[in-house]
Amino acid sequence: MIKRLLVIILFVIAGASLAARPVEAKVIDEHIFLIRAGAVDEKVLKAIKEKLPDSLPMTVKVEMMEPRDIPESAYDPSRQQYNAEMILDAIARKVTLDVRVECALIIVDVDLYSQDLNFVFGVANKAKSMAIISLARLRNEFYGLKPDNSLFIKRAVKEAVHELGHVWGLAHCSNPKCVMSFSNSLTDTDKKKSTFCHECQKKLGKRYMTPFFKATLF
Numbered sequence: 001m002i003k004r005l006l007v008i009i010l011f012v013i014a015g016a017s018l019a020a021r022p023v024e025a026k027v028i029d030e031h032i033f034l035i036r037a038g039a040v041d042e043k044v045l046k047a048i049k050e051k052l053p054d055s056l057p058m059t060v061k062v063e064m065m066e067p068r069d070i071p072e073s074a075y076d077p078s079r080q081q082y083n084a085e086m087i088l089d090a091i092a093r094k095v096t097l098d099v100r101v102e103c104a105l106i107i108v109d110v111d112l113y114s115q116d117l118n119f120v121f122g123v124a125n126k127a128k129s130m131a132i133i134s135l136a137r138l139r140n141e142f143y144g145l146k147p148d149n150s151l152f153i154k155r156a157v158k159e160a161v162h163e164l165g166h167v168w169g170l171a172h173c174s175n176p177k178c179v180m181s182f183s184n185s186l187t188d189t190d191k192k193k194s195t196f197c198h199e200c201q202k203k204l205g206k207r208y209m210t211p212f213f214k215a216t217l218f
């Protein structure tokens with residue numbers, strides 16, 4: 001009787017330990033934190049957060065970080081634009097990231113410039129594992145054209161993926177369809193896809209220990 005009871009107890013313990021075994025966690029290759037700086041439409045942020053993983057070949061987790069202010073010192077009244085690097089540097093000083101597996105994308109809705117360039121859609125800093133994109137020039141309205149929200153979101157995702165690509169060590173790509181091709185204007189942005197070409201994927205793959213090719217994107 002005692003023997004049978006012991007067997008039953010052991011069986012229950014074994015069953016409990018089996019049930020308690022955690023489901024194998026999904027490997028996350030990269031954590032992306034989105035940081036709103038200044039006034040940015042929540043709906044746009046949400047759309048970028050939702051759509052980003054679909055354009056990336058690795059497994060990512062996208063999270064919102066605490067919003068930040070745009071430093072007033074980054075504004076150049078003579079240009080009526082903000083210095084992209086100054087915003088990035090100011091926010092980078094307040095954010096701690098594990099640069100091996102974490103990065104942050106700052107999103108602003110003010111017009112940005114960088115050094116001698118008239119304007120920039122975004123800027124990346126690989127060492128800081130951070131990038132910044134501006135939504136200001138991605139709307140049709142900026143050019144006096146009819147609003148198109150779906151196109152605007154597509155452009156924002158492309159710019160986000162492009163700058164994150166720089167954060168992950170990719171340079172500009174000569175393939176005009178690749179998201180890493182340089183956009184001199186919105187026409188270039190509209191021509192390219194939101195995904196990395198095969199060559200850029202291969203370069204990106206060296207960053208991760210796990211194979212991440214979810215599908216052939218091109």
Ligand SMILES: [Zn+2]
Nearest residue numbers: 173178197200
């Ligand atoms: Zn490419």
